[in-house]
Amino acid sequence: MQRRSQDARVDPARRPGTRRRRGLRRRLPRPALAAAASILAAAALLLPASSSAQQGPYPIFTEAHLEATMTTLGPNVAGVRAALAAGDHSTAKERAIRSREQLATTITFWRDRDRDDAVGWLRTALNRLDALDTALSVESVDAAAAVAIGDEVAEACNSCHAVYREPDGDGGYRLRTSALP
Numbered sequence: 001m002q003r004r005s006q007d008a009r010v011d012p013a014r015r016p017g018t019r020r021r022r023g024l025r026r027r028l029p030r031p032a033l034a035a036a037a038s039i040l041a042a043a044a045l046l047l048p049a050s051s052s053a054q055q056g057p058y059p060i061f062t063e064a065h066l067e068a069t070m071t072t073l074g075p076n077v078a079g080v081r082a083a084l085a086a087g088d089h090s091t092a093k094e095r096a097i098r099s100r101e102q103l104a105t106t107i108t109f110w111r112d113r114d115r116d117d118a119v120g121w122l123r124t125a126l127n128r129l130d131a132l133d134t135a136l137s138v139e140s141v142d143a144a145a146a147v148a149i150g151d152e153v154a155e156a157c158n159s160c161h162a163v164y165r166e167p168d169g170d171g172g173y174r175l176r177t178s179a180l181p
């Protein structure tokens, strides 16, 4: 009787799976496990933010994402141009950088749909926002030149809107789905 129960205790430890688990526990002291757990928890916190917009190897950027991004981008770019007109170059620069970040996320939408023309306008708009950032990053800003770059940014926005955006009949806009394949 006693001999059998000893065998029962020894047996599971001989199975490879059990041995591996015990080995892992021995190699990783508790503080290391706790650190690993908190790293995983931190990574989990980052996930919702990254899946909602652009990141991940194959992110899904829906029409709703496009509309939401455009809706926040509009006032930001309007703010850039108002700040340029008022000669408030630090506000203009801040909002131009933010606008660039927002607009850049939308490239996935057009790539997923093989819209090379849209990708082209998008890149042009991003390049012009970069040029604006550069123009606003010098000691003495050429105010008129900065305003002109602001106009060029808006032109790039409008090139895409002319093809892929239409009024939604309710005072707003929507994607012109008829322009998509």
Ligand code: HEC
Residues within 6 Å of the ligand: 066, 067, 070, 071, 073, 074, 075, 077, 078, 099, 103, 110, 118, 119, 121, 122, 125, 153, 154, 156, 157, 158, 160, 161, 164, 165, 166, 172, 173, 174, 175, 176
């Ligand atoms: C590559 C194409 C493309 C580019 C570039 C682009 N947009 Fe758009 N934008 C769209 C499409 C498509 C819509 C319609 C989607 C919607 O609103 O549902 C839209 C909608 C908008 C709207 C209306 C949002 C709403 O529904 O009320 C604003 C504002 C806007 N864009 C601003 C901008 C600004 C500012 C830029 C340039 C910095 C820009 N867009 C660049 C494609 C583009």
